[in-house]
Amino acid sequence: MFLNVAKPLTLLRNSVRRGGLMSYSANLFKRWQRAADYVDRILKGARPAELPVQQATDVTLNINLKTARLSASTFQ
Numbered sequence: 001m002f003l004n005v006a007k008p009l010t011l012l013r014n015s016v017r018r019g020g021l022m023s024y025s026a027n028l029f030k031r032w033q034r035a036a037d038y039v040d041r042i043l044k045g046a047r048p049a050e051l052p053v054q055q056a057t058d059v060t061l062n063i064n065l066k067t068a069r070l071s072a073s074t075f076q
Contacts, residue, residue, distance in 0.1 A: 016062045021071065026056030 016023045034054060042048055 013060070013062050016064045019064065019067055021064055021067050023060075023062045025060060027058050027060060030058065031056065 013023050013025070038048075038051060041051060
């Protein structure tokens with residue numbers, strides 16, 4: 001029996017809650033805060049081309065242990 005996981009690694013944490021194996025992504029709340037900061041700077045007169053490119057520094061790895069155990073047992 002093979003576990004039917006269409007996308008074993010996704011970017012959405014909700015996929016893991018619904019049975020997906022794992023997700024790996026940046027904190028969405030902090031990404032929206034960073035976007036709001038950029039909008040604020042632009043509205044205050046900053047030129048978008050001069051704003052620094054920022055990369056997410058905090059990421060989350062979510063693993064569905066139930067799905068992981070099921071998939072491990074199918075490969076034995």
